[in-house]
Amino acid sequence: MTTPLEAVGPGTARRRTGAESPAVTPQRLPLRKRLWRDRVMLALTLPGLLYFLVFHYVPLFGYVAAFQDYQPYIGFLDSQWVGLQNFATMLGDPRFWDAVGNTLRITLTQLVLFFPAPIALALLLNSVVSEKLRRFVQSVVYLPHFIGWVIIVSIFQQVVGGAGVLPDVLESAGLPRYDMMTDPDAFPLLVTLQVIWKDCGWGTIIFLAALLSIPSELYEAAAMDGAGRWRRLWHVTLPGITPIVILLLILNLGSILSVGFEQILLQRDAVGPESGEVLDTFVYFNGVQDGQWGPAAAVGLVKAVVGAVLVLGANKVAHLLGHEGVYRNAGR
């Protein structure tokens, strides 16, 4: 896990500071003195650092429960060690495999239908010449991002649910009433439609920024050379946003096992666990609700490890392809 971090860790930091503030020579001072010199700044970072350590790193130790017959009232120290038994339980549990299947089905649907949507919308917005109109549309489509999942699911219930608008429209058109909210087969599509409604507009921000950073001389030169609208799109616009598209694909691959926990938890019961259970909700119901802490922790651990491997692996691939990966981008 540390290799990509080290690649941009102390080495680059030292080089950069050296280049940017030649007057200061922090390397010459011993560590103690440097810490004393920076004591105020470092003290300011402490509460935040403490938060990240306690709430994002310390919980990782909780995964020892995956190797125990963990009982909350006994604690980690006295719970019985069971080796890999929880993992065996997990692999033998058909509900676990249901959850894996559903998770992958939903992420795949989202990758195909949701991922390109903000790119398309950004291209559309970018082609709107009137600044005023563009700003107006932007402020409308960004709004749903700030609406919570409970509200969104309630709204969908009202529109496409059993007593909602859609079944009435279908009926008046002579078609049978259809309740999308309780149709197990439509669940991945339903969930994806909700994500599109919530975040398609918000997702355009990053692509619009990339589109704006393409120098307009490129377009002008292409137009001079006789490239029409579509050829400019293909040869100027798309290459201009490719790096950011790849970066976001990588981030997506890393979270392929996580599909909106809140969103799905809210709707799992309407379609039943066979098609509505995903890994996160499985862990929640199995562990927090039913008290099967050991097996649930095993599932959580497998999911976290596979997720981390996917992110790091995809990042490596991006580096090999010559693109800046996540860390280098974030660390700058």
Add this chain to the structure above:
Amino acid sequence: MRAGDRPAWMEKPSRLGAGLKAIVITAITLLVIYPFVGVLGTSLSSESEIARSGGFVLLPTSPQLDAYRAVFDGGTVTRALLVSVLVTSIGTLAGVTVTVCMAYGLSRREVTGSKWILMVALFTMLFNPGIIANFLLVNQLGLLNSFGALVLPSLVSAFNLVVLRSFFMNLPGELLESARMDGAGDLRILARIVLPLSKAVIAVVSLFYAVAYWNNFFNALLYIDDSERHPLPNILRTFILQGRTLESAVGTEAPAPVQAIQMAVLVVAIVPILLVYPFLQRYFTKGVLTGAIKG
């Protein structure tokens, strides 16, 4: 569309193309706005009107406030609203304070170890400890069923930290340098120079936190057993999503006033977001965030 906005080399759009574009953009805008109008309309409607229009009224003919009276009489919603307001205001205040301090502390590259501290924070964007691990931690800390469980687990977001840090780093260096020459310490520079120059971005980050706390139902679901102390989103869930399944189990059509009341609760949950949104939105379209996101 003014012709002056178009660069000289760009061809005029064909009438068909422009027409199609206009239709698509209008459709997208309406798809976003329609549910909001419907929720508001239904919350103001009478029983017969809701029945007539199939459960979603866009324009009530004779608006009435009965549903809102029922909502605020009930006690449940009022209490949940109070919890939500408390969680949102305390969480936002604490979160912004900690984030601003940390971002400022990390805003100068020469500070020893700041690179590592930043990495510790950034790495949390890539992995999530998971539900079980978080639950066991909150349990071990003795925070279960406490107010702290609603605030602390989501106190700082690495994303907001990055936004603030890159804004601080782009402040004019000469200004900070001259203050230092005059003998101002790091804290004084933060209070007298950095904070006044960063009001806008701090406002945006505060609103991000506020919206996140306002919408959060996960913390209460996981850590608070007593539903009397649940915030508004959790009440929405039991009231609208679970309440509805109960009714359909009995097999009766949902009585209309119930639907108006449900929509009224939704309105109560949405309105605060709509109120702060104009302030937020000004900054996105101006691109305050894009630099930070890219950086």
